[in-house]
Amino acid sequence: MTFLNPPAIWFLLLIPLVVGLYFFRQRKRALTVPALFLWEEALGQSSTRRFFRRLRHLWLLLLGMLAILLLTGALSRPEFQEWLVQRRHLVLVLDNSLSMGRAGPNGEQVLRQAKAKARLAVQQLPRETRAAVLQTHPPQVVQGFSADRAALLRAIDEIPLSAAETEPDKTRMLVDALAASRPDDVETLLLTDSSQSPVEFATPVRVVALEPASGGNLALTAFGARARLEDPSQVELYAEIRNFGAATTSAQFDLEIAGQSVEARQIALEPGETERVALSYLYQPGRTLNFAGLARARLQNTGPPDALPLDDAAYAVLPEPRILRVLLVSQGNWFLENFLKADALVTYELLQPDAFSPDIAGGFDLVIFDRRIMPDTQGNLPENWLALGAAPGELLGEDAEPVSGAITQFPETAPDLPNAQPLAGVRVVEALNLREAADREGVTVVARFGESNAPALVLLENEPAGRGAVLAFPLGASDFPLRFGFPLFLRELLFWTANQSAAAPTGLADRGLGEDPPPDWQPLALKEDTRAGIINSGVSVEIAQPGFLLLENRETGEEQWIAINALNPAESAAVESTIPPTPETASPATTANWAERLPAPFPDQPPWVWIAIAGALLLCLEWIVFSRRQTLPQPP
Amino acid sequence: MASSTPADSESLGTDLFGSAFLARLEKLNLLYKRLAKGGQIAERRSVNLGASQEFADYRNYVRGDDLRRIDWNVYGRLERLFVKLYESEEDLAVDILIDGSASMRWAGFGDSSKSDADELTKLDYARLIAASLGYIALSRLDRVRLHFFAGRIVHSTGRLHGKSAFPKMLAELSRLPELPRETGVASVLDTFLRKPPRPDLCVVISDFLDPDRLIETLEKAAVGRTQVVLVQTLHPREWAPVLDGSYRLQDAETHRELDSRLSAGALENYRDRLRQFAERIERTARQRGIGYVRVLTDVPFEQLILRVMREQGVLR
Numbered sequence: 001m002t003f004l005n006p007p008a009i010w011f012l013l014l015i016p017l018v019v020g021l022y023f024f025r026q027r028k029r030a031l032t033v034p035a036l037f038l039w040e041e042a043l044g045q046s047s048t049r050r051f052f053r054r055l056r057h058l059w060l061l062l063l064g065m066l067a068i069l070l071l072t073g074a075l076s077r078p079e080f081q082e083w084l085v086q087r088r089h090l091v092l093v094l095d096n097s098l099s100m101g102r103a104g105p106n107g108e109q110v111l112r113q114a115k116a117k118a119r120l121a122v123q124q125l126p127r128e129t130r131a132a133v134l135q136t137h138p139p140q141v142v143q144g145f146s147a148d149r150a151a152l153l154r155a156i157d158e159i160p161l162s163a164a165e166t167e168p169d170k171t172r173m174l175v176d177a178l179a180a181s182r183p184d185d186v187e188t189l190l191l192t193d194s195s196q197s198p199v200e201f202a203t204p205v206r207v208v209a210l211e212p213a214s215g216g217n218l219a220l221t222a223f224g225a226r227a228r229l230e231d232p233s234q235v236e237l238y239a240e241i242r243n244f245g246a247a248t249t250s251a252q253f254d255l256e257i258a259g260q261s262v263e264a265r266q267i268a269l270e271p272g273e274t275e276r277v278a279l280s281y282l283y284q285p286g287r288t289l290n291f292a293g294l295a296r297a298r299l300q301n302t303g304p305p306d307a308l309p310l311d312d313a314a315y316a317v318l319p320e321p322r323i324l325r326v327l328l329v330s331q332g333n334w335f336l337e338n339f340l341k342a343d344a345l346v347t348y349e350l351l352q353p354d355a356f357s358p359d360i361a362g363g364f365d366l367v368i369f370d371r372r373i374m375p376d377t378q379g380n381l382p383e384n385w386l387a388l389g390a391a392p393g394e395l396l397g398e399d400a401e402p403v404s405g406a407i408t409q410f411p412e413t414a415p416d417l418p419n420a421q422p423l424a425g426v427r428v429v430e431a432l433n434l435r436e437a438a439d440r441e442g443v444t445v446v447a448r449f450g451e452s453n454a455p456a457l458v459l460l461e462n463e464p465a466g467r468g469a470v471l472a473f474p475l476g477a478s479d480f481p482l483r484f485g486f487p488l489f490l491r492e493l494l495f496w497t498a499n500q501s502a503a504a505p506t507g508l509a510d511r512g513l514g515e516d517p518p519p520d521w522q523p524l525a526l527k528e529d530t531r532a533g534i535i536n537s538g539v540s541v542e543i544a545q546p547g548f549l550l551l552e553n554r555e556t557g558e559e560q561w562i563a564i565n566a567l568n569p570a571e572s573a574a575v576e577s578t579i580p581p582t583p584e585t586a587s588p589a590t591t592a593n594w595a596e597r598l599p600a601p602f603p604d605q606p607p608w609v610w611i612a613i614a615g616a617l618l619l620c621l622e623w624i625v626f627s628r629r630q631t632l633p634q635p636p
Numbered sequence: 637m638a639s640s641t642p643a644d645s646e647s648l649g650t651d652l653f654g655s656a657f658l659a660r661l662e663k664l665n666l667l668y669k670r671l672a673k674g675g676q677i678a679e680r681r682s683v684n685l686g687a688s689q690e691f692a693d694y695r696n697y698v699r700g701d702d703l704r705r706i707d708w709n710v711y712g713r714l715e716r717l718f719v720k721l722y723e724s725e726e727d728l729a730v731d732i733l734i735d736g737s738a739s740m741r742w743a744g745f746g747d748s749s750k751s752d753a754d755e756l757t758k759l760d761y762a763r764l765i766a767a768s769l770g771y772i773a774l775s776r777l778d779r780v781r782l783h784f785f786a787g788r789i790v791h792s793t794g795r796l797h798g799k800s801a802f803p804k805m806l807a808e809l810s811r812l813p814e815l816p817r818e819t820g821v822a823s824v825l826d827t828f829l830r831k832p833p834r835p836d837l838c839v840v841i842s843d844f845l846d847p848d849r850l851i852e853t854l855e856k857a858a859v860g861r862t863q864v865v866l867v868q869t870l871h872p873r874e875w876a877p878v879l880d881g882s883y884r885l886q887d888a889e890t891h892r893e894l895d896s897r898l899s900a901g902a903l904e905n906y907r908d909r910l911r912q913f914a915e916r917i918e919r920t921a922r923q924r925g926i927g928y929v930r931v932l933t934d935v936p937f938e939q940l941i942l943r944v945m946r947e948q949g950v951l952r
Binding site: 027 | 739742745843845847871874879881882883884885886887888889890892894895896902903905906908909910913
């Protein structure tokens with residue numbers, strides 16, 4: 001602790017004066033009385049009362065001395081943040097990220113706490129010290145170096161919560177630029193709740209670590225949606241819930257799709273524990289539940305209060321389905337045509353093999369070649385193609401005689417095609433000889449199913465982005481059940497080959513704060529009816545940054561931040577400060593706290609003001625006591 | 637004892653006892669309610685029926701009565717023997733005891749000595765009372781004797797008789813003997829009343845600030861035929877002190893000390909104690925048929941003699 005006004009220490013010389021005044025008051029004037037026994041009876045001179053009377057007089061002396069001490073302390077302007085007086089320029093860096101919007105342990109918003117500390121620091125600045133104010137989100141000098149305390153306080157008050165991305169380098173650059181103009185005369189005060197290591201500034205920096213939350217802090221750290229790869233008629237939802245708090249916390253996990261509740265479960269997590277939830281839902285055409293809209297995950301706390309409610313809700317944009325356009329090159333296949341016709345996500349056109357040309361294939365997502373008939377592709381295969389009982393000539397061995405036997409071998413690494421499992425053990429009567437199916441220029445073999453010298457299924461990837469698949473046998477040349485197993489397997493194979501997963505809109509999935517939005521991202525293209533199911537009428541969605549949406553009710557003007565898809569874990573974990581308490585960081589934080597806990601209406605006053613008030617009150621009290629003793633009623 | 641020099645007292649007496657005042661005193665009598673045997677002829681009209689020429693009443697003759705007092709004229713008319721009774725004209729032995737202890741010489745609190753110096757001490761006031769009562773007695777041809785006491789009878793005058801003895805009485809009052817500090821009023825009174833010859837009227841002028849045995853003495857005092865009058869003289873600052881601050885209180889007689897800070901409450905307590913003490917003396921005295929007068933020294937002297945004493949039944 002230092003004193004900003006050391007000459008005021010001379011006021012301590014008043015203490016001897018107070019002591020002298022005390023003894024002056026206590027001096028005993030000799031007085032002769034006619035009869036002492038009456039006075040003894042009147043004064044009740046028991047030893048106990050005499051003791052307490054002396055004690056009371058001593059208390060008055062101590063009260064006077066204490067008042068002088070307090071007033072002297074106040075006039076000398078004690079400074080608990082001793083680092084403030086070491087330099088003549090101070091850079092106040094205020095973290096205004098969204099995580100600062102959480103409620104602290106005392107229920108007050110952390111940003112307000114940080115501002116209170118910053119205000120206190122400004123008010124306690126020595127007269128000759130100038131200060132500048134910076135915000136971190138986005139990095140910006142709010143107030144340049146100034147000795148105008150009012151301007152500095154205004155600048156602090158005007159810093160808003162921001163969802164802007166974290167740019168530590170730019171923050172450091174700004175601070176260094178400010179420091180460069182006053183070499184060796186600048187120090188920095190960083191007020192943050194970040195658990196990250198503080199940025200390394202060129203100037204001496206003190207970090208005021210805001211208090212971590214004492215209760216639980218559940219967060220949805222990831223929430224995304226995608227079409228199921230093997231079956232685009234289904235949507236997969238994935239959520240991660242983590243407890244960043246210091247206590248075991250429970251919550252109810254609610255999931256809504258297009259405004260309809262589809263899941264509710266209880267979750268209890270230990271500190272640091274993560275729970276992952278993966279769910280699949282079937283696409284139902286014509287129903288409210290469709291692929292265009294929002295899914296909302298929400299944590300409703302059933303345990304201790306959550307420190308950061310902002311990350312208790314997350315929204316995911318459901319992928320909008322694409323209708324698969326299929327060109328069926330066949331002389332006619334009743335089973336296959338009905339199979340494609342039954343699938344709502346597929347439209348197809350039948351083309352005679354003779355009429356096929358590579359140019360026609362360009363207008364389709366997938367070309368299916370049926371039954372041995374592999375038209376001349378002139379070495380130019382379609383981007384995505386599926387050959388059923390047919391194969392390009394370059395994949396066939398010299399010995400083109402059909403093979404037969406059971407499919408017994410499966411590749412160790414293969415695309416996720418669960419419905420291909422029934423292939424195991426299937427007996428094939430007549431199959432193409434695909435012994436020559438191997439990597440070659442522009443073609444990569446992804447997987448082979450069946451014996452190595454006679455694979456029954458070969459999956460290929462064609463450069464630059466196409467896929468191909470060859471089923472060595474026609475549909476009717478095996479004992480694979482056509483009514484049940486084969487349609488499932490074929491649908492899976494169809495969508496894999498059509499590369500539907502790559503075609504699905506990425507939306508906002510799996511993107512967090514600070515990541516670039518996808519180029520084709522059009523969040524406002526959400527279907528109106530779906531959005532209305534989630535957001536009340538009159539509320540518009542305004543995109544601020546990927547990962548967060550600012551909901552604004554145009555009728556009431558109310559604003560609310562929501563998180564889309566995934567929160568940056570660093571933001572959620574911010575309440576869990578891991579900055580080790582060093583003397584430099586601990587001192588300002590702890591010494592400033594007691595002043596902040598002082599009640600209204602002067603919460604921002606520096607400590608010496610409170611000391612002065614206390615001293616003045618003590619003096620008044622002493623004066624009242626002394627005055628009361630001096631005022632005697634007149635005798636009758 | 638700032639105001640106790642003989643010169644002061646004489647001038648005090650000369651000033652106070654002017655001819656007009658003395659003329660008014662001569663019209664007063666000391667009220668004597670008890671039967672007394674007179675030795676000399678005096679001008680006091682006693683309730684005792686005696687041998688004077690002023691007829692008072694008749695009563696039936698009883699054997700042993702002086703035959704010369706029988707009214708034969710009444711016997712002639714009524715044929716019954718009646719004895720004529722006459723009022724007795726007696727002189728009284730009046731003893732006046734003056735407390736000369738240190739508390740009576742107390743001249744007020746030291747912190748306001750200037751104003752106190754101009755005021756009468758209780759002893760001064762007591763001597764004025766003694767002089768007045770003595771003059772009244774002398775003018776009625778009573779025999780007056782003065783006693784100064786402080787723990788014991790220190791000095792007594794001879795019997796003074798007749799108005800011509802008044803200057804001598806004043807001189808005696810002015811010439812204070814060396815007096816000890818202590819009061820001892822209880823023991824003095826007890827001893828005085830027991831020791832013959834007892835006076836007819838005994839006036840004790842004191843502040844009676846004696847915590848030892850005073851009440852017991854009054855309760856058991858051998859009053860007998862002697863009429864006793866207590867005149868309690870108190871100083872107004874003593875009766876209602878105005879003090880403030882820390883003090884070292886010292887007893888004027890015993891020199892005992894007491895350190896204290898005097899608050900309003902403490903002063904109120906003191907006043908209550910003193911009032912209770914005085915009232916207790918008065919109550920005890922009246923129960924024993926002893927006269928009691930309490931007077932503050934700031935009461936004008938003429939008012940005391942001409943009004944207060946008469947109201948209290950000491951004079952008539």
